[in-house]
Amino acid sequence: MPSHLMLTVTVPDAETLAELDAPPGVRLVEWGMTADLPPDVAGAVDVVVVPHYFTDQAGFARLHDLPRLSFVQIPSAGYEHVLRHLPVGVALSNGRGVHDDETAELALALVLASLRGLDEYVRQQVDAVWAPRTRSSLADRRVMVLGYGSIGSAIADRLEPFRVELVRVARTARDVPAGHVHGIDELTALLPTVDVVIVIVPLTPDTLGMVDAPFLARMRDGALLVNMARGKVVDTPALLVELESGRLRAALDVTDPEPLPADHPLWRAPGVIITPHEGGNTTATPSRMTALVQAQLARIAAGQPPANVVART
DSSP states (O other): OOOSSOEEEEESSHHHHHHOOOOTTEEEEEOOSSSOOOHHHHTTEEEEEOOTTOOOHHHHHGGGGOTTOOEEEOSSSOOHHHHTTOOTTOEEEOOTTTSHHHHHHHHHHHHHHHHTTHHHHHHHHHTTOOOOOOOOOSTTOEEEEESOSHHHHHHHHHHGGGTOEEEEEESSOEEETTEEEEEGGGHHHHGGGOSEEEEOOOOOTTTTTOBOHHHHHHSOTTOEEEEOSOGGGBOHHHHHHHHHHTSOEEEESSOSSSSOOTTOGGGGOTTEEEOOSOTTOSTTHHHHHHHHHHHHHHHHHTTOOOSSEEEEO
16 A cells, blocks of 8 residues: 555545545545546555445556555455456455345345246236135245355355255355355265355356356255346356246346346246345445445555455456
8 A cells, every 4th residue: 555644535425435544644635536636646656445346447447547546445355347448556345245135135035036936926916816726935944155255154144044054155165153155166066955045156257157057957946046246157048048937036136248138038037036136225325335445444544455456467
């Protein structure tokens, strides 16, 4: 991190600026990355906090106009959309912990909605149709959380009271206080044993397209796939084959492509619930992000390295 006395930090909006308490030696500047900074400010910026859901390539290109930039903080856990835009010599921290609660809530909601047929009942309500039927419970199901990181553990914690049998899977096997975590090398053997697979892995070269035709074929007949990760983790054509055959169900908060075009067959596939990448889009997010930025400012002002560093260019 920079060694000069005054650090200049940009934050994305007036609300965040008002909530933060700048430590001694830190100057806060509002900047949403949608316009150029004045030259005197641009030349002094050390740290940039990226706005929520910011994907504008022109905005990221403006980071190259900040000669003193050394650290970028993003609000999301995923960072693949940012990394390629960073100038050389910059540390990048993700928003680990910011979206845990909200994403875990939606994952649980999607599981329950799909298993209990809430999407079908909402459609029946429009036509005033009373047609009860026996559905699958979440209780007594065997549920895999594929990607047992910060959000994955939050999802697992919320599943525990529903009397499920949890199967935790991460890159490497380990034991944690909550139970055993299987390694990704065990995935092929585990898939046929579970009723629900919740995917919450980061998008990396190793996970790109990992939920492919062989993966889906190993899932049980009638099993549910829930994608809370990134759309490109799932092979969409392969998933469509399984959905259209009626063998699998799916609940997707992310898709490939995204946004999903209006004429895409996934919209009309049977047995699928789609939400528009809503995992962290709640009223809980701003306070959690502000708390993370405040903690990062304290660390930087104290000469400590920032937390959650996921890459250095």
